[in-house]
Structures are given as C-alpha cells and as structure tokens.
Amino acid sequence: MDVVIGQLFTGLSLGSILLLAALGLSLTFGQMGVINMAHGEFIMAGCYTTFVVQKVISSAGVSLFVSLLIGFLVGGVLGAALEMGLIRWMYDRPLDTLLVTFGVGLVLQQLARDIFGAPAKNVLAPSWLSGGVDIMGAVVPKTRIFILVLAVVAVTVLAVVLKTTPLGRRIRAVVQNRGLAETSGVSSRFTDISTFFIGSGLAGVAGVALTLIGSTSPTIGQSYLIDAFLVVVIGGLGQIKGTVIAAFALGLLNSFIEYSTTASIAKVIVFAAIVIFLQVRPQGLFTVRTRSLA
Amino acid sequence: MPESRAARRHPARLTKALVAPTALALAGLLLTACGAKDDASTGSTAASCVDTSKNSIKVGSLHSLSGTMAISEVTVANSTKLAVDQINAAGGVMGKKIELVLEDGASDPKTFAEKAEKLISSDCVAAVFGGWTSSSRKAMKPKFESLNSLLYYPVQYEGLEDSKNIFYTGATTNQQIIPALDYLKQKGVTSLYLVGSDYVFPQTANREIKAYAAANGIEIKGEDYTPLGSTDFSTIINKVRSAKAGAVFNTLNGDSNVAFFREYTNAGLKAAEMPVVSVSIAEEEVAGIGAQNVAGQLTAWNYYQTVDSPVNKKFVSDYKAAFGADKPTSDPMEAAYASVFLWKNTVEKAKSFAVADIQAAADGVSFEAPEGLVTIDGSNHHITKTARIGEIRPDGLIYTVWDSGKAVVPDPYLKSYDWAKGLK
Numbered sequence: 001m002d003v004v005i006g007q008l009f010t011g012l013s014l015g016s017i018l019l020l021a022a023l024g025l026s027l028t029f030g031q032m033g034v035i036n037m038a039h040g041e042f043i044m045a046g047c048y049t050t051f052v053v054q055k056v057i058s059s060a061g062v063s064l065f066v067s068l069l070i071g072f073l074v075g076g077v078l079g080a081a082l083e084m085g086l087i088r089w090m091y092d093r094p095l096d097t098l099l100v101t102f103g104v105g106l107v108l109q110q111l112a113r114d115i116f117g118a119p120a121k122n123v124l125a126p127s128w129l130s131g132g133v134d135i136m137g138a139v140v141p142k143t144r145i146f147i148l149v150l151a152v153v154a155v156t157v158l159a160v161v162l163k164t165t166p167l168g169r170r171i172r173a174v175v176q177n178r179g180l181a182e183t184s185g186v187s188s189r190f191t192d193i194s195t196f197f198i199g200s201g202l203a204g205v206a207g208v209a210l211t212l213i214g215s216t217s218p219t220i221g222q223s224y225l226i227d228a229f230l231v232v233v234i235g236g237l238g239q240i241k242g243t244v245i246a247a248f249a250l251g252l253l254n255s256f257i258e259y260s261t262t263a264s265i266a267k268v269i270v271f272a273a274i275v276i277f278l279q280v281r282p283q284g285l286f287t288v289r290t291r292s293l294a
Numbered sequence: 295m296p297e298s299r300a301a302r303r304h305p306a307r308l309t310k311a312l313v314a315p316t317a318l319a320l321a322g323l324l325l326t327a328c329g330a331k332d333d334a335s336t337g338s339t340a341a342s343c344v345d346t347s348k349n350s351i352k353v354g355s356l357h358s359l360s361g362t363m364a365i366s367e368v369t370v371a372n373s374t375k376l377a378v379d380q381i382n383a384a385g386g387v388m389g390k391k392i393e394l395v396l397e398d399g400a401s402d403p404k405t406f407a408e409k410a411e412k413l414i415s416s417d418c419v420a421a422v423f424g425g426w427t428s429s430s431r432k433a434m435k436p437k438f439e440s441l442n443s444l445l446y447y448p449v450q451y452e453g454l455e456d457s458k459n460i461f462y463t464g465a466t467t468n469q470q471i472i473p474a475l476d477y478l479k480q481k482g483v484t485s486l487y488l489v490g491s492d493y494v495f496p497q498t499a500n501r502e503i504k505a506y507a508a509a510n511g512i513e514i515k516g517e518d519y520t521p522l523g524s525t526d527f528s529t530i531i532n533k534v535r536s537a538k539a540g541a542v543f544n545t546l547n548g549d550s551n552v553a554f555f556r557e558y559t560n561a562g563l564k565a566a567e568m569p570v571v572s573v574s575i576a577e578e579e580v581a582g583i584g585a586q587n588v589a590g591q592l593t594a595w596n597y598y599q600t601v602d603s604p605v606n607k608k609f610v611s612d613y614k615a616a617f618g619a620d621k622p623t624s625d626p627m628e629a630a631y632a633s634v635f636l637w638k639n640t641v642e643k644a645k646s647f648a649v650a651d652i653q654a655a656a657d658g659v660s661f662e663a664p665e666g667l668v669t670i671d672g673s674n675h676h677i678t679k680t681a682r683i684g685e686i687r688p689d690g691l692i693y694t695v696w697d698s699g700k701a702v703v704p705d706p707y708l709k710s711y712d713w714a715k716g717l718k
Contacts, residue, residue: 002536003532003536006532006535006536007529007532009528010528010529010532013528014526014528017526113360117368118359118360118361118364118365120364120365120549120552120582121582122552122581122582122583122584124584125556130559131559131560131562132560132562138532139535139561139562141528141557141560141561142560143556143560144528144560210525213525213526213553213556213557214525214549214550214552214553214556215365215525215549215552215553215582215583217362217364217365217549218360219360219361219362219523223523223525255528255529258529258530259529259532259533262518262519263492263518263519263520263521263524263526263529263530264492264519264520264521267521
C-alpha cells in the first residue's frame with residue numbers, strides 16, 4: 001500500500017514540476033504559437049536568481065519567498081525583452097522563432113557560465129522544508145509538497161488572471177481573433193508583451209522551485225524544455241486545463257512505469273505512449289473553441 | 295471572409311512546428327554520418343607533427359568546462375594547470391617550458407573525440423591530459439590509437455580495458471570498487487542496492503559488483519539507472535526504501551548526485567541505517583550537494599584532501615593559493631596532478647617526447663604523489679595506487695576510515711579473482 005501511495009505522490013510531484021515548467025509555455029507557445037526555445041533558459045534564470053538572492057538574504061526561508069517574487073520579475077523582464085527585441089517581427093514565422101530563440105537560449109547559457117562559472121551552484125533549502133511527511137506509510141519529502149502547492153497556486157492565479165481581469169480578457173481576445181480584438185480597440189502589442197511577461201515570469205518561478213530539488217547549472221533549463229513542450233502539445237494548444245491534466249498524467253504514468261521498470265525504460269514507454277496518443281488526437285486533449293473554427 | 299490567425303495556427307501551425315525539430319535532427323544525423331566517413335579516410339594518415347625544435351613543448355588539456363560534468367571536470371583541468379605551472383617554474387621538461395592548450399569537451403563524447411583529434415592533428419601536442427566519463431574516454435580512445443598519440447586519463451573507471459596509447463592514472467576496479475565491497479562485507483553488509491547513471495561506467499561496474507556479490511553471498515536487492523544529468527530520484531528512492539538493503543552502491547555521476555542525496559535525506563533515509571557508498575563524488579561535489587545532506591555517507595577513492603603527508607599538505611596549499619582558499623582538492627585532481635609529473639618523469643627517462651620512446655620507457659616510472667608513491671605498470675599502462683574508504687563529515691571533508699596500507703597493483707581485467715571469470 002505504501003508503495004502505491006509513495007508512487008502516487010511521486011507522480012503528483014513530478015507532475016507539478018512539469019506543470020510549473022510548462023505553464024509559461026502554454027501561454028507563449030500554446031496561446032501565441034511562438035516556439036520559445038529560450039524558455040528553458042528563463043527557468044535557469046529563476047534558479048540563479050534564487051542563488052543570488054540567497055547570497056544577499058542569508059535566511060533560507062525568507063530568501064525563498066523573495067526569490068519567488070524576484071524570479072517571476074527576472075523571467076518576465078527577460079521574456080518581455082525577447083518579445084520586444086526579436087519575436088515581434090516574426091509572429092507569422094514559427095520556424096524562425098524556433099531558431100532565433102534557440103540562439104538566444106545558447107547566449108543566455110554562456111552568459112550564466114561567464115557570470116556564475118560552469119560548476120553547479122547549490123541553493124540551501126529552508127530547514128522547515130527538510131525531511132519528509134509520513135503519509136499512510138510513505139514518506140513524502142516536504143520540498144515536493146511545497147512544489148505541489150506552488151504549482152496549484154500558480155495555476156489558480158493564472159486562471160483567475162485570464163478569466164477575471166481586463167488583461168486576461170484582452171489576452172484571450174487577441175488569441176482567439178487578433179483582427180477583431182484590434183478592431184475593438186485592444187492594443188495587441190501591449191497584450192503580446194504582457195503575455196510574454198507572464199509566461200516567462202512563470203518559467204522564473206519554476207526555476208526557483210527547481211533549486212529545491214537539484215543543483216543549478218547553466219544547462220538545467222534544457223532538461224525540462226522538451227518535457228514542457230510535450231505537456232503543452234498533449235494538453236492541447238491554448239488550454240490551461242489541458243496543460244494541468246497532461247502534466248499530472250505524464251507525471252503519474254512515468255512514476256508508476258518507472259517503479260516496475262527503470263528510469264530509462266519508463267522514458268521510452270512514455271514517449272511511445274505520447275507518439276501513439278498524438279496519432280489518435282493530434283490536436284491534444286483539448287482544443288481552443290473559437291468563432292473562426294466553429 | 296479571410297481566415298483568422300487562430301484558424302491558421304491550429305492545427306496546421308503545430309504540424310509546421312513539429313516539422314522543424316525533426317528536420318533539424320535529420321540534418322544533424324546526416325552531418326554526423328558524413329563526419330564519421332571523413333574520420334575514417336583521414337585516420338590512416340597518422341604522422342606525428344609534434345614540434346620539438348622550440349623552447350617549449352605543447353600538451354593538451356581536454357575536460358568538460360561546460361555541461362553536466364563541468365561540476366567535476368573544471369577542478370581537474372585546474373589541477374593539470376597547477377602541475378604544468380610548477381614544472382615550468384622548476385625549469386620545465388628537458389629544458390623546455392610546457393605550453394598548455396585548453397579545450398572544452400562540453401560533457402559530450404562526440405565533442406571529446408573531435409577536440410582530441412584537433413589537439414593531436416592541428417595543435418600537435420605531445421600528450422593530452424583529459425576525460426572523466428568512460429563514454430568520453432571510449433570516444434577518444436580510437437583517435438589516440440589511430441593518430442598514435444598519448445592520453446593521460448585521471449579518473450577511476452570500470453576496468454576491463456587497456457591501450458598502449460592511454461595511461462590510466464585513476465583507479466581501476468581492484469583499487470577502488472573491490473576494496474569498497476570488501477570493506478562492506480567485513481562490516482557485515484549482506485545486501486546491496488545499485489544506483490547509477492545510465493552509461494558505460496556504472497553498467498560495467500555493476501556487472502562486476504554483481505559477480506562479486508554472487509561469489510560472496512551478498513544479495514542484490516535492486517539495480518537502477520537514470521540518464522546522465524537526471525534530477526528526478528523520487529521513484530528510485532521509494533524503491534530503495536522498500537528494498538531495505540544493507541547499503542546502497544552509488545555510481546551516479548555529476549549533477550545527479552545533488553538531487554539524489556537531497557531526496558535520500560528528505561525521504562528520511564539515514565547513513566547509520568542504510569549507508570551509501572559512492573565512487574564518483576569527491577570533496578568538490580560534497581560542497582555542491584551540501585555537506586548536511588551527505589554527512590556520514592561513505593566514499594571509495596585513493597586520495598582525500600585530509601590525507602596526512604607532507605607532499606599532500608604542499609599540494610593542498612599550492613592548489614588553494616592558485617585557485618582560492620575555499621577550493622577543496624579531490625581524487626581525480628590528485629591523479630591529474632600526478633599524471634603530468636609521471637609524463638615528465640617518463641619523458642626524462644626516455645630522453646624523448648616521441649610516443650614510442652615514452653611507451654618503451656614507462657614501466658617502473660614513479661612519482662611521490664599526494665596519495666603516496668605511484669608507479670606505472672608498463673604491462674597495462676595503469677599505476678599502483680593506495681585504496682582508501684572515507685567517511686564524509688559535516689565539515690564537507692572526507693576522512694579515511696580504512697586504507698590498504700600499501701599501493702595496490704593494478705589488475706584491470708581482474709585476472710586474480712575467480713569470480714570475475716567471464717566478465718568482459
């Protein structure tokens with residue numbers, strides 16, 4: 001029994017990490033259709049932000065929460081700068097955004113290497129996050145629970161922003177029908193920048209969370225980028241709901257297969273399952289309903 | 295009515311989006327294939343271009359200065375540089391100053407092979423000091439053999455290999471893993487759980503461990519591998535927990551160790567109940583993991599910063615003076631340091647920089663290294679080394695809890711062990 005509970009929580013926590021990494025992408029890739037290969041490096045920026053903040057604020061607990069805020073801003077500013085500097089000229093050329101942002105990602109990686117050095121940096125987790133909680137015989141690390149809660153909070157805030165605020169309505173309007181939204185007086189430029197700011201800011205938050213699990217190195221973002229893209233594609237473009245379900249489904253599938261096989265085999269089986277799934281439903285779990293498609 | 299952006303985007307845009315990475319990957323494959331063909335055609339034209347007419351002699355340093363292995367390899371490259379600087383300060387090798395050519399293997403075996411070829415063929419170095427992962431060594435080996443040059447490889451590895459073009463200055467299995475198994479057995483451990491990175495060294499090392507276990511009545515409770523650089527260990531930790539083994543044998547490499555040990559501690563597993571024996575984490579990695587997460591765990595190496603000898607005290611203080619007072623020294627760094635001196639001593643014995651002369655002169659060349667006296671075994675190009683089991687303490691340093699007393703003769707093919715018959 002404790003094995004099932006343990007794997008359930010492992011799956012949920014893996015899912016929550018995937019979700020944090022993919023949430024920002026579901027805005028920039030899913031909703032705007034921009035393939036941002038530098039998203040992983042925005043995650044890395046969040047990691048290094050945590051490292052720098054901890055140098056300034058020595059209390060690990062305080063610095064974690066300050067990092068979450070600053071990590072969001074750092075990621076957001078990088079994303080907005082990328083949008084204003086490069087992406088705005090290539091909204092109709094997704095292949096070009098792929099190459100350009102890939103290049104930007106490499107530049108950011110080298111920048112991190114030059115500033116912080118190639119060896120990985122270690123961020124201390126606050127003492128109240130060390131150890132685990134006993135849940136029905138399975139020990140679940142507190143860091144994992146924190147990340148799960150963080151993912152839930154991030155999704156909730158994002159959903160509320162998109163559903164209820166004027167900015168959220170503008171983002172949805174531009175995504176569904178840019179021409180009509182512009183005609184109705186919505187500034188699509190401002191909306192594009194805001195969407196990028198929020199999406200990349202969420203990558204920064206993901207980065208802060210990742211420092212609780214492993215070490216921070218210039219290439220950390222790359223290991224999460226592909227998984228994040230998969231989650232968004234499986235979830236269905238432009239769907240926060242789909243992203244959430246896909247992230248947790250992948251996390252649980254992976255953890256249960258891994259328990260009975262090995263990490264490498266589990267990855268192969270999960271990838272195979274994704275390929276088959278996309279054959280059956282190329283549009284992903286959900287698709288956005290727009291007037292023009294109706 | 296004109297199509298809206300959104301309509302164009304789904305799903306046609308997605309298809310386009312997926313075409314691009316596939317095309318890139320295919321292009322990459324084609325390029326690699328073409329590259330491989332070129333290698334084969336130029337490989338046979340091996341002619342030494344080492345220039346011995348100048349006042350200096352070039353040698354190469356080839357380590358991962360970037361990527362997942364950088365955490366470990368940057369320090370080794372530093373240590374090589376320290377040895378070169380010291381030799382130069384003392385007058386060089388046969389009156390020539392050593393000129394170090396630095397290259398970055400970028401944690402990628404293919405890059406290691408390319409850079410090795412560059413160092414040998416276009417930089418014309420007399421020898422190369424480099425590599426950490428077995429995959430990088432395996433990738434470089436054919437280059438050094440076909441271009442007939444010398445590689446000094448400073449890291450412990452899985453054994454079952456020898457090459458007249460490689461000097462193995464790290465431990466082979468009978469100088470590290472087998473002493474560790476003997477130590478565990480003597481401590482009464484009757485079952486093991488094997489965790490490793492998914493590549494050459496852990497896979498081969500674990501085959502040897504399983505053969506040892508079968509012959510010594512030790513039960514293997516499980517065996518798991520994760521991709522290099524992986525940071526998700528919760529499932530493996532859950533498996534280890536429920537397996538309740540006597541000890542965990544850890545052959546993870548690089549950054550993965552940080553995530554593994556954090557998860558291990560957070561899941562409530564303790565060194566006192568289920569110790570982890572690691573063969574690839576040293577002082578530098580301990581700092582990265584956080585000493586509080588690994589305190590009490592065991593390591594098997596030939597050298598620790600705390601080794602008590604005058605030679606080592608000087609090595610540690612020289613290294614700290616050159617690279618920072620907070621920088622620890624470690625086993626592969628010590629082996630890399632000794633490598634340069636072993637090369638120098640061999641060159642001076644051979645009175646030549648030529649590969650054939652060095653190979654002929656190598657047997658019996660020794661150096662008083664920080665770990666103790668090391669001597670090259672000319673029959674297999676490995677060196678004698680002292681085996682040490684260490685315990686990681688909360689100060690981040692590793693202290694010897696057992697050592698072999700004298701330098702252990704290398705046995706890369708484990709010929710002296712009955713249980714190892716049939717291993718390849």
